[in-house]
Amino acid sequence: MTNSFWTPVRLSIEIASVAALSVIILGLFFGKLMAHRNFKGKIVIDTIFLLPLVLPPTVVGFLLIICFGRNSPAGQWIEWMFHQPVMFTWWAAVMASTVVAFPLMYQSARTGFEGVDHDIEDAARVDGANEFRLLIHISIPLALKSIIAGAILSFARALGEFGATFMFAGNIPGRTQTIPTAIYVALDSGNMELAWLWVATIIVISFLMLIGVHFIKY
Structure with missing residues (x-):
């Protein structure tokens, strides 16, 4: 019970942490890039960045398979470089979580x-x-509240990701099985006790993060 409970929790935190770090870097870069610039097509690009926020996670998972599956040029290049496909790996879970969490960080950073x-x-x-010193010493400190809030919300979103992760990374125990997919399997198999433990865990973590965002903003 102990190992079967804690392994998805550990994997979820690891995957969400790496995804959050990725979206912080990407969100800061693109948020700063889009904040004070006006150019033709800006609305289209901004909409594309925010699209994963409203798309069904299964659609995101489908698009990831199309873009990085074994039959895609990117997927074949990754397999050639690392001698294995990216699908159904730990990194696939990170990629799925990064895509769905990015809009929250981007929107917060841009607003800040x-x-x-x-x-x-x-x-x-x-x-x-x-421009680099300006970003580090002026822009980021003045927008820090929004950036931290975006980072926390992105981590929470990555932690709770299910649909895209399930499609692109699968549900491999000890490798890609996160809390949401573990809850699905436990419920499907009738193990309500274990499902409730995971549900309670993710509710507590998410609640504490939202409380943190509240205190940061106000």
């Missing part, structure tokens, strides 16, 4: 950067700061 005073950034440029 849009709230930074242009005059402060321009003054830093006049004083000789390059």
